[in-house]
Amino acid sequence: MEIPVIQFPNENKEFIDNPYPFLQKIREQSAVVLDEISSLQLITRFEDVKNVQTSKNFSSSSAEGFEQASSSMIKKEDFEYFYKTEEFSLLNLEGQLHGDLRNLVAKAFSNRQVQELRPFMEFKSKELMNRLRGSEFDLLSDYAQPYSIAVIGKLLGVPETMYDEFLDWSNKIVKMYDLKVSKDDAELAEKAAHDFYEFTLDLINQKIAKPEDDMITRLANVTENDQRLTKNQIICTVILLLNAGHEATVNTIGNSMVALSRNNIETKNLHQQHNVKNIIEELIRYDSPLQFFQRWVLEDSIIGGYEIKKGSKVAILLGSANRDKEAFDEPDTINFERSNLNHTSFGGGVHFCLGAHLARLELEVSFNNLLDTSVNLREEPQRTGAFGIRGFKKVLVNI
Numbered sequence: 001m002e003i004p005v006i007q008f009p010n011e012n013k014e015f016i017d018n019p020y021p022f023l024q025k026i027r028e029q030s031a032v033v034l035d036e037i038s039s040l041q042l043i044t045r046f047e048d049v050k051n052v053q054t055s056k057n058f059s060s061s062s063a064e065g066f067e068q069a070s071s072s073m074i075k076k077e078d079f080e081y082f083y084k085t086e087e088f089s090l091l092n093l094e095g096q097l098h099g100d101l102r103n104l105v106a107k108a109f110s111n112r113q114v115q116e117l118r119p120f121m122e123f124k125s126k127e128l129m130n131r132l133r134g135s136e137f138d139l140l141s142d143y144a145q146p147y148s149i150a151v152i153g154k155l156l157g158v159p160e161t162m163y164d165e166f167l168d169w170s171n172k173i174v175k176m177y178d179l180k181v182s183k184d185d186a187e188l189a190e191k192a193a194h195d196f197y198e199f200t201l202d203l204i205n206q207k208i209a210k211p212e213d214d215m216i217t218r219l220a221n222v223t224e225n226d227q228r229l230t231k232n233q234i235i236c237t238v239i240l241l242l243n244a245g246h247e248a249t250v251n252t253i254g255n256s257m258v259a260l261s262r263n264n265i266e267t268k269n270l271h272q273q274h275n276v277k278n279i280i281e282e283l284i285r286y287d288s289p290l291q292f293f294q295r296w297v298l299e300d301s302i303i304g305g306y307e308i309k310k311g312s313k314v315a316i317l318l319g320s321a322n323r324d325k326e327a328f329d330e331p332d333t334i335n336f337e338r339s340n341l342n343h344t345s346f347g348g349g350v351h352f353c354l355g356a357h358l359a360r361l362e363l364e365v366s367f368n369n370l371l372d373t374s375v376n377l378r379e380e381p382q383r384t385g386a387f388g389i390r391g392f393k394k395v396l397v398n399i
């Protein structure tokens, strides 16, 4: 059976504004569609996305001999530092190395250490919100970004004076993860990766010389079965945690408040009517901040009756899976009392989000404060234009 060929409209404004009708169309048409622009086989349905996340036939890193082409024209040799910061990113590793590295990082990033940050999160969230109350402000740049960068910065032990620089580096680097990357953006990302790499290396050396009670110090000292992380591995992990640690959380806050407003759901006291944890999970399902991840195919496989060839690539469409009516009743409706909250937005299998415990707590503290009041949109927010990392340029509100 031939996989239906489509042109994925990731540069079409109408699609970016609301991708879900198109995603529903392709999901109902076929379990797999081939995007002729990126040559990616797109996996559209919930069960298949879950299977790809957990099957050993699909891998985040390519096997030896596989063509190293990506969906963009980014050449490895031109982007030395970007690839250096990616070399030991957990997201790109598989097998023993991934497992060993993930165990070491998880040891330095336990639930207890995250829970200990709750008082700091509550303080920071209240401090920022009290300053903004009564005025018109951008929920993203005035609240969500400074809040989440302060939390991850505090956890890692990064000096506060560097937060703005981190945000700038991170914003530039994450552009490399979209379906199509312009040459200008790639060059800016390379420069940011260079500066980020060198700064983090210095910081690690300082923490080794003078240990502190923070995660970079723990990463430098953590051991298991006589293994410890190398400096390169720590750098890649710190950069991954800083990047992964704020973009998705910031966009979840923006996407969620806009979704509530567009669905005429009053924010004030919503957390008195429904469990705040369920509110958060349902809103992450409804408009996922991360819409797709790519995987290499290690063995010939069958998905939805289609042959998926070894050596090719698939993209799992998380946002599409979360709107699959086979998995969720009335998937286009926000329902905080769903019996099934098992969405795909935090991933699954060996790459399941390592920071989900931190993200959930950060969101809980923020939502508890935001839902104490009426959050009113002051203008129609504009999407950033990216499909993969789904968010708004700004979300102007008053509270």
Ligand code: HEM
Pocket: 060, 090, 091, 092, 102, 152, 240, 241, 242, 244, 245, 246, 248, 249, 252, 284, 289, 290, 293, 344, 345, 346, 347, 348, 350, 351, 352, 353, 354, 355, 356, 358, 359
């Ligand atoms: C709402 C917020 C977040 C969402 C929706 C999210 C989502 C995800 C997803 C979907 C993956 C799997 C990627 C794949 O399948 O290849 C992932 C992996 C990861 N996330 Fe998150 N994330 C969030 C917040 C965070 C935070 C706050 C941190 C840490 C500070 C974090 C750290 C990571 C790491 C380290 C991985 C890689 C795990 C591995 O490959 O073994 N994430 N995240």
